[in-house]
Structure formats: structure tokens, C-alpha cells
Amino acid sequence: MPLRRTCPFDPPPGLAELRAAEPITRRVMPLDGTELWLVTSHDLVRRMLADPRWSSSLDGGLSPEQPLHVTQPEPGMFISMDAPEHGRYRRMLTAHFTVQRMNRLRPRIEQIVAERLDAMERLPRPVDLVAEFALPVPSLVICELLGMPYEDRAEFQAAARVIVDMTASPEQIDAAVAGLAAHLAKLIAAKREEPDDALIGELIREGALTDGELVQISMLLLVAGHETTANMLGLGTLLLLHHPDQLALVREGAPGAADELLRYLSIVDLVMFRGAKEDLTLGGQEIKAGEFGLASLAAANRDPALCEDPDRLDVTRPKTAHVALGFGPHQCLGQNLARLELEIALQALLRRFPGLRAAVPLEEVPVRENAAIHGVHSLPVIW
Numbered sequence: 001m002p003l004r005r006t007c008p009f010d011p012p013p014g015l016a017e018l019r020a021a022e023p024i025t026r027r028v029m030p031l032d033g034t035e036l037w038l039v040t041s042h043d044l045v046r047r048m049l050a051d052p053r054w055s056s057s058l059d060g061g062l063s064p065e066q067p068l069h070v071t072q073p074e075p076g077m078f079i080s081m082d083a084p085e086h087g088r089y090r091r092m093l094t095a096h097f098t099v100q101r102m103n104r105l106r107p108r109i110e111q112i113v114a115e116r117l118d119a120m121e122r123l124p125r126p127v128d129l130v131a132e133f134a135l136p137v138p139s140l141v142i143c144e145l146l147g148m149p150y151e152d153r154a155e156f157q158a159a160a161r162v163i164v165d166m167t168a169s170p171e172q173i174d175a176a177v178a179g180l181a182a183h184l185a186k187l188i189a190a191k192r193e194e195p196d197d198a199l200i201g202e203l204i205r206e207g208a209l210t211d212g213e214l215v216q217i218s219m220l221l222l223v224a225g226h227e228t229t230a231n232m233l234g235l236g237t238l239l240l241l242h243h244p245d246q247l248a249l250v251r252e253g254a255p256g257a258a259d260e261l262l263r264y265l266s267i268v269d270l271v272m273f274r275g276a277k278e279d280l281t282l283g284g285q286e287i288k289a290g291e292f293g294l295a296s297l298a299a300a301n302r303d304p305a306l307c308e309d310p311d312r313l314d315v316t317r318p319k320t321a322h323v324a325l326g327f328g329p330h331q332c333l334g335q336n337l338a339r340l341e342l343e344i345a346l347q348a349l350l351r352r353f354p355g356l357r358a359a360v361p362l363e364e365v366p367v368r369e370n371a372a373i374h375g376v377h378s379l380p381v382i383w
């Protein structure tokens with residue numbers, strides 16, 4: 001079961017061979033011994049993620065303390081729900097995440113990015129790009145979108161880190177979730193009194209959701225909306241620093257750069273678990289109801305059937321049908337925001353500091369080993 005990346009930019013070694021030989025194959029998770037179907041080709045990953053017979057109501061899976069199991073999600077935690085409940089929430093939220101709605105945030109995102117770059121410029125070098133830029137930018141943006149005071153960030157950043165840490169114990173995760181939920185419940189109660197124009201306020205005014213649902217939705221958006229983008233900014237910058245020709249193209253504003261970086265890095269990878277709700281066939285394999293499946297987005301995104309020379313980073317590549325943002329009914333709700341943030345933040349960073357470079361060799365950059373989302377803990381840079 002290839003799980004560990006040896007290069008922070010590439011899928012774990014062994015996945016490419018599996019994809020070529022046996023794109024759906026029975027494997028045993030090394031940590032807890034769970035048996036599952038590992039799916040690695042682009043075609044089968046998409047078929048699996050689009051098929052309503054595969055359920056999303058699962059939890060755990062990457063640690064012996066949390067073996068993969070079926071969950072009963074809290075009302076509002078729609079990432080773990082299936083149709084028809086999932087669709088009800090998704091329909092309520094989609095209108096708030098369209099390209100047009102996200103474009104309205106553009107000036108505010110540009111301002112947030114410029115302020116963070118000003119702050120970086122004043123610091124003694126080397127500067128940690130993760131702490132000073134990659135993490136604060138998406139945190140500020142998601143706070144702005146939801147209408148959360150940015151002063152609350154220390155609490156939600158710490159909780160989010162525990163929630164996506166595969167080595168955290170069930171008790172640690174429960175405590176982080178409970179703390180964040182209590183905090184959000186207070187915020188939502190205050191907004192019921194005085195709803196503002198940000199997302200939580202708008203959802204309150206629309207009137208279809210309970211406080212409990214609003215807490216879970218806000219929690220999902222907070223965690224999904226900042227850990228992912230923060231890691232794309234950190235790891236994406238590191239990748240570009242190792243590809244100066246591609247970096248120059250991003251600085252000049254190559255329009256498809258965000259998608260190519262998403263495809264190439266596939267920072268959300270071996271956490272895409274599903275459970276078969278009934279007997280089914282996929283890629284010629286007979287899958288029994290109750291069996292688990294795992295879609296490798298990284299393997300699918302480097303499938304030669306997806307694009308030419310998939311292991312080459314090429315930010316001028318024509319648009320691909322990559323699956324870095326998922327596929328099917330659960331495809332990333334925040335994808336328009338993610339693209340916008342990546343485009344604005346990377347271009348502005350590279351334009352402000354044309355001489356940007358890593359202050360340490362690649363081997364010394366601390367890579368997140370145990371997180372459900374790939375990235376780097378810190379990235380010391382100079383310019």
C-alpha cells in the first residue's frame with residue numbers, strides 16, 4: 001500500500017506501477033489492517049466518485065486508533081452525507097460560491113495579500129513564508145467570507161490542524177471539534193441578534209438552517225477553506241522555486257497556472273474514502289456491499305490517459321480534467337475561491353519579490369508527514 005511520499009511534489013512511489021498494472025486493486029492499510037479497494041486510474045477514480053452507490057459517510061482510516069468506519073454525520077456536515085441530504089445543503093450553498101460571487105471578493109483578497117506582503121517586507125530575513133503569508137492569507141479570506149472576527153484565528157487554526165492530523169487520537173479530535181463548535185455557536189447566536197452581510201449572516205436571513213446546522217457548515221468551510229489553500233500556497237511556492245521557468249510564467253500571469261499546480265501537487269490525496277452501499281462492479285472487479293474504497297487523486301492526476309507527459313509541470317498546458325478538487329456530487333464547493341486566491345496570491349508574491357528563493361535546501365524543508373493534506377510546516381525564504 002504506497003502511502004508515503006518520498007518527494008513532497010510527487011505521489012508515493014509505487015502508485016504509477018499499480019495504475020498501469022491493476023488500476024483497481026485490493027490492498028491492506030498498513031496501520032490498522034483495514035482491507036480496501038485502491039483506485040488509481042483517472043477513469044476509474046472519476047467513475048467511483050460520481051457513483052451514488054459509493055457512500056461518503058465514513059470516518060477514520062489512516063490510523064490504528066481510528067479504523068475506517070461508517071459515521072452518522074451531524075446535521076450540516078454535508079461532506080460526509082449522501083443524496084438526498086447532501087443535495088439539500090449543497091443547493092443552499094452553491095449560489096454563494098459562484099465565479100461571480102467570488103469575483104466580488106477579488107478587491108478584498110488583493111488588499112489582504114498586499115498587506116501581508118507589506119508585513120513580510122518589514123521582517124528580518126529569512127522569513128517563514130508559511131507563517132507570514134501562506135497561512136494568514138486564506139485564514140483572513142475565509143474569516144471575511146464567513147463574517148468571523150480574524151482575532152479568532154488562533155483558535156480555529158489550532159483546531160483545524162488537529163482535525164486533519166492523522167496521528168491525533170480520537171479524544172484529541174473530539175476535543176478540537178467540540179471547542180470549535182462551542183466557539184462557532186456563540187458567534188452564530190450573536191449573528192442571529194444582528195445578522196451582517198457575510199455568509200453566515202446571509203444564511204441566517206435565508207432562514208432554512210438551524211443553529212446546529214450553521215455550526216457544522218461553518219466548521220466545514222473553515223477547515224476545508226484554509227488548510228487546503230494554505231498548503232497549496234506553501235508547497236506551490238516551493239515547487240515553483242525549483243522550476244524557475246515555470247515561476248516566471250506564473251509571475252507573468254499564465255491563466256491556467258492554479259489548475260496545473262493543483263493537478264501536479266494533488267495535496268488532498270489518500271483520504272478520499274468511500275464505502276459501497278450495494279454490490280457493484282468497477283473496472284471488472286466485483287465489490288461487495290460494505291467494502292471500502294480509496295480514490296488516489298494524485299495517481300489519477302498523473303495518469304498518462306489524462307494529459308501528455310503528466311509528470312512534467314507545465315503551467316501553459318491546455319485545461320485538463322484533473323481531479324485535485326474531487327469529482328462528482330462532492331466536488332469542491334470552494335473551487336472558484338481556491339483558484340482566485342491562488343492566482344492573486346502567487347502572482348503578487350512573485351512580483352513583489354522577484355529574487356525570492358528558499359533559504360534552505362529542499363531536504364531541510366519540514367514536510368507535513370502525518371496530515372491528511374500535503375504541504376510544508378514552514379518555508380524559510382529570502383529575496
Ligand code: HEM
Pocket residue numbers: 056078079080090142220221224225226228229232262267268272323324325326327329330331332333334335337338
Ligand atoms: C486549494 C485548495 C483546495 C483543494 C485542493 C480542495 C480539495 C477538495 C476535494 C478533493 C474535495 C472533495 C472531497 C470528497 O469528495 O470527499 C473538496 C470538497 C470540499 N471543499 Fe475543497 N479544496 C480546496 C479549497 C477549498 C476552499 C477554499 C473551500 C471553501 C471555502 C473548500 C470547501 C470545500 C467543501 C465545503 C467541500 C465539500 C463539498 C461537498 O461535500 O459537497 N475547499 N475540496
